[in-house]
Amino acid sequence: MRKKVLAGNWKMFKTQAESEMFLKGFLPTLEETPEAREIILCVPFTDLNVLSRNLHGSRVQLGAQNVHWAENGAYTGEISGEMLTEIGVRYVIIGHSERRQFFGETDETVNLRLRAAQKYGLTPILCVGETKQQRDAGEAEALISMQLKKDLVDVDQSNLIIAYEPIWAIGTGDTCETKEANYIIGMIRNQLTNQNVPIQYGGSVKPNNIDEIMAQPEIDGVLVGGASLEADSFARIVNYQ
Numbered sequence: 001m002r003k004k005v006l007a008g009n010w011k012m013f014k015t016q017a018e019s020e021m022f023l024k025g026f027l028p029t030l031e032e033t034p035e036a037r038e039i040i041l042c043v044p045f046t047d048l049n050v051l052s053r054n055l056h057g058s059r060v061q062l063g064a065q066n067v068h069w070a071e072n073g074a075y076t077g078e079i080s081g082e083m084l085t086e087i088g089v090r091y092v093i094i095g096h097s098e099r100r101q102f103f104g105e106t107d108e109t110v111n112l113r114l115r116a117a118q119k120y121g122l123t124p125i126l127c128v129g130e131t132k133q134q135r136d137a138g139e140a141e142a143l144i145s146m147q148l149k150k151d152l153v154d155v156d157q158s159n160l161i162i163a164y165e166p167i168w169a170i171g172t173g174d175t176c177e178t179k180e181a182n183y184i185i186g187m188i189r190n191q192l193t194n195q196n197v198p199i200q201y202g203g204s205v206k207p208n209n210i211d212e213i214m215a216q217p218e219i220d221g222v223l224v225g226g227a228s229l230e231a232d233s234f235a236r237i238v239n240y241q
């Protein structure tokens with residue numbers, strides 16, 4: 001049985017004070033959440049310490065949104081695997097479309113970051129997905145296949161999560177049709193050597209569509225942006241039916 005993994009990606013939102021407020025509302029809602037569900041919060045670097053302290057003893061795991069491939073060095077603005085694990089980070093998002101679009105991330109740097117994350121004992125959440133233009137041109141499957149082929153060179157598939165995030169569905173309220181997301185995720189799984197890799201869907205996941213998304217047989221979880229910022233809505237998502 002593949003693990004169900006429900007992750008929030010706070011992107012560049014929330015001060016430390018706001019993070020503490022969120023946890024006060026969110027943590028008590030987990031009392032009846034089935035144990036088998038892995039719950040992760042991937043937060044800005046400045047919030048990691050606050051969460052690390054407040055999540056101690058809770059079932060929520062801590063995630064970051066980037067990691068550099070070098071052990072240390074003159075890489076202004078970057079962060080190392082050791083710096084993350086030292087404060088209790090277990091997961092890291094790599095290759096998010098916003099990193100690829102705005103910060104020059106390529107499949108080659110994604111691959112370097114994936115391997116570095118694993119070397120330092122982190123579990124990477126690799127994001128792949130197509131633009132609207134690529135989808136309309138019928139290129140989605142080929143594009144995703146190519147991303148996987150390049151990104152996963154020498155990556156250990158026993159310590160990996162993949163998130164399928166169609167770029168046109170991110171932050172737009174325009175969710176990918178659930179059967180279509182299920183189909184693409186099945187296609188991604190066919191390309192993997194390890195059939196136990198959890199594969200998430202991401203893109204406008206909300207309290208009102210989570211039950212339908214999680215009912216799809218290939219979808220093992222979700223990577224949630226906007227709806228993970230409010231305690232109530234993220235609580236409804238992790239407590240899906």
Ligand SMILES: O=C[C@H](O)COP(=O)(O)O
Nearest residue numbers: 009170171203204225226
């Ligand atoms: O990492 C999360 C995704 O980019 C989805 O964001 P969203 O839920 O705000 O559409």
